[in-house]
Amino acid sequence: MKNFDLNIDKILENWELPHAVRELLANAIDESIITSTKAPEIFRDEHDWWHVRDHGRGLRYQDLIQSENPEKLNHPGVIGKFGIGLKDALATFERKGVQVLLKSRHGDISLVRTTKHSFEDLVTLHAAVAVPSIPDIVGTDCAFYGVGDDVVAAAKNLFLRFSDPTVLDETKFGSVLRCRNSIGAIFINGMKVAEEPNFLFSYNITSITSSIKKALNRERQNLGRSAYSDRIRAILLATRAPEVAQMLADDLQRISLGTAHDELAWLDVQEHAVKLLNSVRKVLFVSSEEIVARPDLIEAAKGTGYQILSVPENLARKISGTVDASGNPITELQTFIQQHNASFEFSWVDPNILSPGEQLNWARRDEILELIGGRPAVVREIKVSATMQPAAYSSRETQGLWDPNHGWIIIERSELASLEGFAGTLLHEALHAKYNLSDISRDFETYLTRLCGSLAAVIVREVSSTVQQHRRRGLFASMLGRA
Numbered sequence: 001m002k003n004f005d006l007n008i009d010k011i012l013e014n015w016e017l018p019h020a021v022r023e024l025l026a027n028a029i030d031e032s033i034i035t036s037t038k039a040p041e042i043f044r045d046e047h048d049w050w051h052v053r054d055h056g057r058g059l060r061y062q063d064l065i066q067s068e069n070p071e072k073l074n075h076p077g078v079i080g081k082f083g084i085g086l087k088d089a090l091a092t093f094e095r096k097g098v099q100v101l102l103k104s105r106h107g108d109i110s111l112v113r114t115t116k117h118s119f120e121d122l123v124t125l126h127a128a129v130a131v132p133s134i135p136d137i138v139g140t141d142c143a144f145y146g147v148g149d150d151v152v153a154a155a156k157n158l159f160l161r162f163s164d165p166t167v168l169d170e171t172k173f174g175s176v177l178r179c180r181n182s183i184g185a186i187f188i189n190g191m192k193v194a195e196e197p198n199f200l201f202s203y204n205i206t207s208i209t210s211s212i213k214k215a216l217n218r219e220r221q222n223l224g225r226s227a228y229s230d231r232i233r234a235i236l237l238a239t240r241a242p243e244v245a246q247m248l249a250d251d252l253q254r255i256s257l258g259t260a261h262d263e264l265a266w267l268d269v270q271e272h273a274v275k276l277l278n279s280v281r282k283v284l285f286v287s288s289e290e291i292v293a294r295p296d297l298i299e300a301a302k303g304t305g306y307q308i309l310s311v312p313e314n315l316a317r318k319i320s321g322t323v324d325a326s327g328n329p330i331t332e333l334q335t336f337i338q339q340h341n342a343s344f345e346f347s348w349v350d351p352n353i354l355s356p357g358e359q360l361n362w363a364r365r366d367e368i369l370e371l372i373g374g375r376p377a378v379v380r381e382i383k384v385s386a387t388m389q390p391a392a393y394s395s396r397e398t399q400g401l402w403d404p405n406h407g408w409i410i411i412e413r414s415e416l417a418s419l420e421g422f423a424g425t426l427l428h429e430a431l432h433a434k435y436n437l438s439d440i441s442r443d444f445e446t447y448l449t450r451l452c453g454s455l456a457a458v459i460v461r462e463v464s465s466t467v468q469q470h471r472r473r474g475l476f477a478s479m480l481g482r483a
Helices: 017-035 085-095 149-156 210-215 225-238 242-252 267-280 288-293 295-303 313-319 333-342 356-362 365-372 413-417 419-435 442-482
Strands: 002-005 041-044 049-053 099-104 107-116 119-130 141-145 167-170 174-178 184-188 191-196 201-205 283-286 307-310 381-385 400-403 408-412
Touching (some): 017 049, 017 085, 017 141, 041 149, 085 099, 085 107, 085 119, 167 242, 201 225, 210 225, 225 267, 242 307, 267 283, 267 313, 283 333, 288 295, 288 307, 288 313, 295 333, 356 413, 356 419, 400 419
Parallel strands (some): 184 201, 381 408
Antiparallel strands (some): 041 049, 049 141, 099 141, 167 174, 174 201, 184 191
């Protein structure tokens, strides 16, 4: 028997026995992946020794040297990074009074505390290497005695393969998993490195970034969120699973209440959830302000089978005019209005059947349009309808409409009841046609302001002129009276 100095004593004193068992499991899993051999076995024998058994190449005492393992560093699917995890596990077992015996075709390894070579005053932990007791054994049998079932169960729970996960979606960056016990967990290549109590999902990261590699410390636990948050976002943005989309969308509702999960703090994740859900469900995405302002449209949408989903105001602005994961327009309020209007049918009114009062006002349309320089060239026809589609920016029906596709100005018949109503609506729609501007544009407001100013100036001048005429008449009558 030879003693191999592990150059290790009381380190990682915060490690408990589950951490030590975890390292044996991680090494066995990595070996099965690298050698493409069957999965490791975990069992307890009739003498109460626990065994972690792989079927790889077999442990050598050289594997106990503290150094980076190029084979593991360059393999995308393994968990280990340094050749020190096993040493840390052995030190923890020894500190906790657990017996250990490692067997392979290269030799049997147990633990002993003895003096360092040439330094008899220093006692450290050594691996006692003996000739193999089973020369033809395939792989490595890591046996340990003095560990309870709860310890092994806790260690196994740190690995996906032993925890029966529910996989919601697989992406090229990793997997989205259903949370267990309402607590999110972060796995890297199947081994847990962190917990996230306020995450909506758990994740298994399989495409490891340089920041994750740097952050994977010796303990391989309690990894900081900054190390893996980019990968979590990448996984979520790559998912296409309807169930994931629905869960994310449902959580959007909780943002205003302050109870949303942490993934929903990322605006791009919110947007992706909307795009996914829009591609698989009939959903109308509206802000809380729109729900209050347009209850008529909300009810109309419900009546046609839409699910109403309230989203934050900044998200509502971001998704406006965009398309979903399938390339279809996202149904936010303005899109719904356009679709609703496209299905609307006007009830046309023949001007010949208008009442005498309506006829008088209708006859003055060209006279009214002269106030803006005459009928705009793009206006082919002015039409009257008994019904109008809802206005885009209020809960009332619109009184007029400029339809550029047909070149029509459409006036609601009720506006013809007064010259003021008819003239105002006709001029409003004529300005839309003349300058090709929408209601909410600053330029359109400018033209309306100028029109109001021009009309007001004409009225003021006429009133002023009339007053002056009355004054002159009054003065002349006064002079005649005195004569």
